Amino acid sequence: MGVAWSACYGTLGMPRGSGWDRISGARVATFGAASSDKRWSARNEMKNPFMARAIELSLENVKSGRGGPFAAVVVKDGKIVAEGTNRVTSTNDPTAHAEVVAIREAARALGNFELAGCDLYTTCEPCPMCLGAIYWARPAKVYFANTAHDAAKIGFDDRLIYEEFQLPHSRKRIPMGQLMREEALAAFQAWEKKHDKVKY
């Protein structure tokens, strides 16, 4: 995807100096949750107001029965621009994970298919689908609370998907086969020639 990936790495790459140092510095000081003390600890991170909001939403989601125990918020310029909770079972949408719901809502609210300059706070380490969605959305940073291991312990185990990535298509649990490449290439060729396309 050429341009798209280079743009992606340009946004997500660590050399920008907007990585982990940011939460321990000015960004968090904005909320008075912590000073720029270099002895920043995991305990203080737990007091992050955005993650606290995501955790609150995840608890509400369990109580309401609308979906799994997951929530996410998207933050830009110190403000929450979108919230998302898991809606898989209540909307019969297998892709309605909290991160995807939050990303869709943030993109809609910001009127942009890229979440440049945004931070995503999710209550659990993203699954492979959400990780893909995150890379396509290109936020500046992602923070998570529970680990994938924590999720596996309560029945949300995504190891299978990671294992499937390693297998040839024919050996995947859901086998994949190729059909009609020549015909399908017509759309790619039309895209290449299109002068007024919106790249992403």
Ligand SMILES: [Zn+2]
């Ligand atoms: Zn997910």
